[in-house]
Amino acid sequence: MNQLLASIRIALRALKVNRARSALTMLGIIIGVAAVIAMVGVGAGATARIQSQIQSIGSNLIIVLPGSISSNGVRLGSGAVVTLTQDDAKAIAADCPSIAAVVPTVRGAVQVVYGNNNWATNAQGVTPDYIAIRDASMMFGEFFTTQDVDAAAKTAVLGETVAQNLFGDADPSGQTVIIKNVPFTVAGVLSPKGQSPSGQDQDDVILLPISTAVQKVLGASKANANSVGNLMVQAIGPSSMDQAIEEMTALLRERHRILPGMNDDFTIRNLTEVYAAQETSARVMSILLGAIASVSLIVGGIGIMNIMLVSVTERTREIGLRLAVGARTRDILSQFLVEAVTLSVLGGMIGIVVGLTASLLISYFAQWSTEVSALSILLAFLFSALVGIFFGFYPARKAAFLDPIQALRYE
Amino acid sequence: MPVNVTEPVIEIQDLVKDYTVGEMPVHVLEGISFRIDRGDFVTIMGPSGSGKSTLMNILGCLDKPTSGSYKLDGISVAELNRDQLAAIRNGKIGFVFQQFNLLARTSAAENVELPLMYTDIPARERRERAMKSLAAVGLAGREDYQPSQLSGGQQQRVAIARSLVNNPRIILADEPTGALDSKTSIEIMAIFQRLNREQGITMVVVTHDRDVANYSGRIIHFKDGRLQADETLAQPRDARQDLERLAAPLPAPQEQPV
Numbered sequence: 001m002n003q004l005l006a007s008i009r010i011a012l013r014a015l016k017v018n019r020a021r022s023a024l025t026m027l028g029i030i031i032g033v034a035a036v037i038a039m040v041g042v043g044a045g046a047t048a049r050i051q052s053q054i055q056s057i058g059s060n061l062i063i064v065l066p067g068s069i070s071s072n073g074v075r076l077g078s079g080a081v082v083t084l085t086q087d088d089a090k091a092i093a094a095d096c097p098s099i100a101a102v103v104p105t106v107r108g109a110v111q112v113v114y115g116n117n118n119w120a121t122n123a124q125g126v127t128p129d130y131i132a133i134r135d136a137s138m139m140f141g142e143f144f145t146t147q148d149v150d151a152a153a154k155t156a157v158l159g160e161t162v163a164q165n166l167f168g169d170a171d172p173s174g175q176t177v178i179i180k181n182v183p184f185t186v187a188g189v190l191s192p193k194g195q196s197p198s199g200q201d202q203d204d205v206i207l208l209p210i211s212t213a214v215q216k217v218l219g220a221s222k223a224n225a226n227s228v229g230n231l232m233v234q235a236i237g238p239s240s241m242d243q244a245i246e247e248m249t250a251l252l253r254e255r256h257r258i259l260p261g262m263n264d265d266f267t268i269r270n271l272t273e274v275y276a277a278q279e280t281s282a283r284v285m286s287i288l289l290g291a292i293a294s295v296s297l298i299v300g301g302i303g304i305m306n307i308m309l310v311s312v313t314e315r316t317r318e319i320g321l322r323l324a325v326g327a328r329t330r331d332i333l334s335q336f337l338v339e340a341v342t343l344s345v346l347g348g349m350i351g352i353v354v355g356l357t358a359s360l361l362i363s364y365f366a367q368w369s370t371e372v373s374a375l376s377i378l379l380a381f382l383f384s385a386l387v388g389i390f391f392g393f394y395p396a397r398k399a400a401f402l403d404p405i406q407a408l409r410y411e
Numbered sequence: 412m413p414v415n416v417t418e419p420v421i422e423i424q425d426l427v428k429d430y431t432v433g434e435m436p437v438h439v440l441e442g443i444s445f446r447i448d449r450g451d452f453v454t455i456m457g458p459s460g461s462g463k464s465t466l467m468n469i470l471g472c473l474d475k476p477t478s479g480s481y482k483l484d485g486i487s488v489a490e491l492n493r494d495q496l497a498a499i500r501n502g503k504i505g506f507v508f509q510q511f512n513l514l515a516r517t518s519a520a521e522n523v524e525l526p527l528m529y530t531d532i533p534a535r536e537r538r539e540r541a542m543k544s545l546a547a548v549g550l551a552g553r554e555d556y557q558p559s560q561l562s563g564g565q566q567q568r569v570a571i572a573r574s575l576v577n578n579p580r581i582i583l584a585d586e587p588t589g590a591l592d593s594k595t596s597i598e599i600m601a602i603f604q605r606l607n608r609e610q611g612i613t614m615v616v617v618t619h620d621r622d623v624a625n626y627s628g629r630i631i632h633f634k635d636g637r638l639q640a641d642e643t644l645a646q647p648r649d650a651r652q653d654l655e656r657l658a659a660p661l662p663a664p665q666e667q668p669v
Binding site: 006017317318320321322323324325326327328329330331404405408 | 468471473474493494497498500501502506508512514516525526528529530534573577
């Protein structure tokens with residue numbers, strides 16, 4: 001230990017002799033380590049943001065959309081004809097063991113009025129399971145109940161954006177808003193969820209009991225009073241997603257009397273899967289960024305090797321003298337190795353500080369979320385030490401195996 | 412009656428050293444044999460190219476002979492590997508070079524300590540021994556000077572202190588006065604003579620300067636890789652007396668007006 005400290009002291013002195021050269025050599029490592037830390041931070045920040053967005057759409061969520069159907073050979077697009085019904089929703093909830101909850105939804109554009117204010121938004125007719133399926137919570141008031149749905153009560157839950165536009169920061173619970181000339185009592189306000197992964201404002205919405213929505217607001221005809229826009233389905237767990245999709249497909253095909261070999265008249269979308277793919281791409285991006293930054297670390301290492309080779313050549317006589325007075329091969333090897341590692345570790349430490357500062361600046365000025373983990377700092381540091389050992393070894397070996405006679409005579 | 416038992420420090424027998432330059436073998440040493448006893452002061456003389464540097468390298472365990480035996484302090488050196496040779500150099504030999512070979516930007520004391528850096532001796536003792544060595548060459552008080560702040564003669568004295576610091580059996584000096592003026596050369600020889608007499612250190616000096624050789628008790632003459640003559644001086648010159656003599660008449664010319 002003492003000997004190592006002594007070696008480090010000797011190395012530091014040798015580095016101090018050529019201050020400018022040592023600093024420039026270190027700069028390579030500083031940039032490398034700083035780049036790795038900042039880039040991995042940016043990548044990790046992006047991944048974390050996507051993860052929180054996925055969290056916001058709800059866990060284990062599957063969406064069932066009405067599918068295309070053929071009418072006299074003309075294939076109509078998805079949702080052209082309403083094929084899903086509230087009864088389908090009830091059947092799925094009752095018969096599919098892998099499914100925890102089903103919320104049928106209908107949706108339409110509405111103008112909401114409160115006093116002198118009005119706001120155009122989406123009205124969505126849902127059932128109270130919505131709150132569980134979407135992992136939602138209430139900022140003010142309460143969500144409406146199953147009784148409200150059964151009674152087609154004129155009650156509404158506002159998204160945060162809507163509440164903000166009509167009521168400002170005040171609690172609107174108990175107030176009355178007008179939708180399509182129908183007065184609704186505000187039951188509560190949802191906590192904000194922010195943007196969906198596809199960039200939509202998830203808070204610009206007004207939730208109504210599905211029965212009320214169909215009968216009073218969206219104005220469906222009697223014929224399709226039972227039909228729904230889509231079904232939000234929650235599987236019982238992340239591993240049951242595929243099982244849930246299979247059970248639903250079988251049940252819906254049976255209920256819709258689709259013969260084997262015919263196309264489904266509905267579409268099932270595993271949202272988690274879609275966004276997991278985005279998350280994967282963010283991960284890949286952060287690995288790529290890290291890899292590119294690592295290249296600069298390797299370039300820095302080559303800089304160290306270059307300078308160490310110059311240093312060995314310059315100090316050939318010194319090496320010869322040390323050998324003559326009794327330095328063993330390993331003494332010279334460790335002397336130059338310690339010098340290279342000191343350069344790289346010192347550069348690494350400065351690089352960590354620079355990298356942390358850079359990621360703070362990036363998140364401050366570019367508004368990108370960055371996340372610098374202790375692990376990435378540790379890795380960058382170890383990597384820089386490793387670079388020193390790897391690129392210092394060849395010059396050190398060259399020094400250690402010099403012929404003392406030749407070295408002493410070297411001019 | 413006391414028997415004068417002389418103890419050999421260096422014993423070489425039929426020493427041969429060949430180099431191959433391209434395809435041509437060059438015989439640098441062609442069967443040298445001699446011994447140097449403990450406490451001897453020996454000069455090796457010869458023209459350049461006579462092989463005396465090669466011999467010096469072999470004696471200093473920096474090089475190995477092609478054939479023949481070399482025993483240093485009873486140890487047969489020819490069979491040792493690189494690191495074992497380093498240990499021998501570290502423990503038994505002190506080197507003095509023509510170009511001093513001091514580490515630049517490093518204090519005199521640290522230069523002197525250098526051989527001890529490759530031993531287990533703790534830092535405090537290293538420093539004490541370095542101070543003692545510096546005092547022995549008359550440089551007490553200069554331990555913090557760097558080589559660039561010292562004269563040539565002082566630098567060579569630092570180098571001698573360095574060669575002393577590990578209590579060597581033998582000091583090998585390769586043209587130690589080659590880079591110095593004649594007065595400084597005599598000063599260096601005076602230090603060698605004192606170390607030889609007072610501490611009983613065996614001295615081997617390589618030189619081509621007969622004036623320098625006259626301070627030793629024995630001169631081995633070398634030519635074309637062979638030992639030409641082995642001359643014993645009954646009455647070697649005393650470097651200290653020469654210095655005093657040099658110092659005395661100096662004021663005289665100044666008093667004479669031209």
